[in-house]
Amino acid sequence: MERNYRKKLHEIIFEAETPAGKAFDIVLIILILITVLAVILESVSAIHSRFGTWLILIEWIITILFTIEYIVRIWTSPKPFRYISSFYGIIDFLAIIPTYLGVIFTGAMGFAVIRGLRLLRIFRILKITRYSNEGRIIIEALKASRVKILVFLFAVITIILIIGTMMYLIEGEYSGFTSIPASIYWTIVTLTTVGYGDMTPVSDFGKFIASFVMIIGYGIIAVPTGIVTFEIAASTRKLPEKKVKICPGCQNPHNDPDALFCKMCGKEL
Secondary structure, rough: HHHHHHHHHHHHHHHOOOOHHHHHHHHHHHHHHHHHHHHHHHHHHHHHHHHHHHHHHHHHHHHHHHHHHHHHHHHHHHHHHHHHHHHHHHHHHHHHHHHHHHHHHOOOHHHHHHHHHHHHHHHOOOOOOOOHHHHHHHHHHHHHHHHHHHHHHHHHHHHHHHHHHHHHHHHOHHHHHOHHHHHHHHHHHHHHHOOOOOOOOOOHHHHHHHHHHHHHHHHHHHHHHHHHHHHHHHHHHHHHHOOOOOOOOOOOEOOOOOEEEEOOOOOOO
């Protein structure tokens, strides 16, 4: 009896494919949006002075609901420690702990920003996770291109150091290039085409280098994009056309479509 009850709860909480699971996730999204909105409104002094008590009450109610959900997830999970130490398990914990810290420690409500991490749960509904085919394609592409990107970033950092040092020697403190680190900061801002304008070259040669850095910036943006795009295309071609079954227990996404049990934990699919 208890085992069937736990199994039913597990299907509702961990599986978004069933009607009950979808309804549960929709409720979660609504609670997430409400609590994040409450945190945002609480930072506005005029709203906080007028509705502060209600906002705190809403925060506590939702925190208690998420606490119950967190405990139930641990109870229904086949391997509780695996869930607790997983990415979403940590996010679920961080979603509730700031409110309790606010009671124990003075000023701990500064951790309220962490509550915004509840929004990451929305990715469960949107299926933008490592368990989806699209997510695996992106992860495989990033892994395959990491060496190329690291080499490219090393080249970019070398260029930044050289140009930053040159600008320090050319412009000097008179133009605001007070040190090599400050000149490197200017180079990064210019190379990324941000251009805050807090430091600007004055000499003609300095302006020439600045123009050169701006032009290079557009090319630098395109290079890693091309590398990752190529690897994504290659990963897409390698991806098998057949669909796979995702284990509701250990979330293993590599089960064959005709499999009856998970090849990792043996749970019935």
